[in-house]
Amino acid sequence: MLTRIDHIGIAVKSLNDALPFYRDNLGMAFLGIEEVAEQKVRVAMLQVGESKIELLEPTSDDSPVAKFLEKNGPGIHHLAYEVADIEAAIAKLVADGARMIDERPRSGAHGTRIAFVHPKSSGGVLTELCQPGH
Numbered sequence: 754m755l756t757r758i759d760h761i762g763i764a765v766k767s768l769n770d771a772l773p774f775y776r777d778n779l780g781m782a783f784l785g786i787e788e789v790a791e792q793k794v795r796v797a798m799l800q801v802g803e804s805k806i807e808l809l810e811p812t813s814d815d816s817p818v819a820k821f822l823e824k825n826g827p828g829i830h831h832l833a834y835e836v837a838d839i840e841a842a843i844a845k846l847v848a849d850g851a852r853m854i855d856e857r858p859r860s861g862a863h864g865t866r867i868a869f870v871h872p873k874s875s876g877g878v879l880t881e882l883c884q885p886g887h
């Protein structure tokens with residue numbers, strides 16, 4: 754069902770402040786910044802081999818990432834797996850009794866379709882399914 758780790762999401766207070774460490778000190782290839790209005794975040798994507806690092810900056814106080822930062826401070830926010838068929842992956846998880854945050858795919862960065870599994874049902878790790886855009 755899963756084809757690779759697509760990205761690891763890291764919550765940051767400011768993309769401008771966080772980006773130089775990943776891009777310049779660690780030398781990751783910077784893919785660009787995009788606002789995902791539906792998720793109330795601005796994201797910076799960086800490539801590491803076949804996977805990516807996604808820096809997440811909240812765009813409003815009621816963003817899920819703003820709430821996370823308030824409670825935990827900056828740090829790893831979620832783990833995203835690529836799937837070839839997101840509807841089939843959601844259906845399997847629901848049938849297996851998982852608690853989905855999204856029972857229908859939503860729009861993610863770069864034309865992807867995404868769905869989150871609630872961390873209470875995935876061992877405390879907020880888990881994202883991610884189907885690449887065309």
Ligand code: CMX
Nearest residue numbers: 762789792817818821830831854861862869872877878879
């Ligand atoms: N990882 C692990 N656990 C988390 C978590 C995270 N990122 N965020 C919240 N939790 C835990 C909390 O610690 C809390 O646990 P306790 O009850 O034991 O204290 C529990 O989940 C409930 O959390 P909460 O702070 O009350 O927050 P909410 O219920 O309001 O929201 C969540 C939590 C995961 C449902 C919400 O953040 C959500 O819907 N996330 C999915 C969307 C998202 O994160 N979008 C941003 C990224 C977008 C992108 O990548 O494009």
